[in-house]
Amino acid sequence: xxxxxxxLNHLDQxxxxxxxxxxxxxxxxxxxxxxxxxxxxxxxATLIRLRxxxxxxxxxxxxxxxxxxALVGLLDGxxxxxxxxxxxxxxxxxxxxxxxxKSDTDTTRFSSASMRSQLDQATNLKxxxxxxxxxxxxxxxxxxxxxxxxxxxxxxxYEVLDEEPGDxxxxxxxxxxxPMSDIIPFPxxxxxxxxxxxxxxxxxLAVYPSTTALYRATVASNRKESGKLTYLLLFDDDEExxxxxxxxxxxxxxxxxxxxxxx
Numbered sequence: 001x002x003x004x005x006x007x008l009n010h011l012d013q014x015x016x017x018x019x020x021x022x023x024x025x026x027x028x029x030x031x032x033x034x035x036x037x038x039x040x041x042x043x044x045a046t047l048i049r050l051r052x053x054x055x056x057x058x059x060x061x062x063x064x065x066x067x068x069x070a071l072v073g074l075l076d077g078x079x080x081x082x083x084x085x086x087x088x089x090x091x092x093x094x095x096x097x098x099x100x101x102k103s104d105t106d107t108t109r110f111s112s113a114s115m116r117s118q119l120d121q122a123t124n125l126k127x128x129x130x131x132x133x134x135x136x137x138x139x140x141x142x143x144x145x146x147x148x149x150x151x152x153x154x155x156x157x158y159e160v161l162d163e164e165p166g167d168x169x170x171x172x173x174x175x176x177x178x179p180m181s182d183i184i185p186f187p188x189x190x191x192x193x194x195x196x197x198x199x200x201x202x203x204x205l206a207v208y209p210s211t212t213a214l215y216r217a218t219v220a221s222n223r224k225e226s227g228k229l230t231y232l233l234l235f236d237d238d239e240e241x242x243x244x245x246x247x248x249x250x251x252x253x254x255x256x257x258x259x260x261x262x263x
Contacts, residue, residue: 133182141262
């Protein structure tokens with residue numbers, strides 16, 4: 001930028017010098033036009049001076065042309081550099097925008113694929129028994145074993161059946177409509193590898209022996225016999241003679257403890 005200012009100042013000075021020479025030339029023109037009585041010697045001296053002024057004016061014009069050309073070249077270089085920088089910035093912004101769009105698209109695709117996978121899994125649970133939170137209040141969550149009758153992809157709701165007979169005829173085999181968040185699939189009965197790896201001390205939700213109700217329990221240990229995986233669990237509030245007995249529960253009746261579970 002300093003170089004540009006120098007070029008501009010130089011060109012400005014050349015133009016001022018030319019204006020000064022032009023004024024002097026015009027003065028001599030007046031003398032020659034309005035003083036016919038001038039003697040030969042005065043005329044010769046005046047013409048010599050006029051020639052010198054025109055010569056200087058010519059030099060100044062040539063210098064102005066040279067300075068103007070140099071200034072134009074400098075301005076072209078600066079404009080090209082600025083355009084290139086703008087283009088680079090535009091390209092960089094464009095690339096960043098493309099990356100963001102690709103990232104957003106990938107995230108959307110991942111989310112969509114994940115949701116489709118969850119919906120397909122939910123649909124495949126028809127006829128299967130699952131753990132379901134069928135009742136809840138401010139104090140506790142109640143989970144039971146129910147059978148999936150139908151899953152509605154539009155509302156993302158399960159229709160389930162509580163197959164356990166109630167105390168009266170009216171309460172037998174109740175149906176519920178529950179959101180996906182209130183359903184936990186059990187591991188596949190014939191595939192122990194489908195069960196989560198619950199280590200000692202891990203809190204889980206498990207079916208209490210000889211019931212269809214699930215309660216919070218702590219894993220004491222696990223054992224494998226003839227390819228069958230069984231967890232030994234300590235159920236909350238299951239005291240006998242002041243101790244918590246270890247209850248054997250098959251792996252396909254044990255699921256992770258839901259976040260925020262209250263019982």
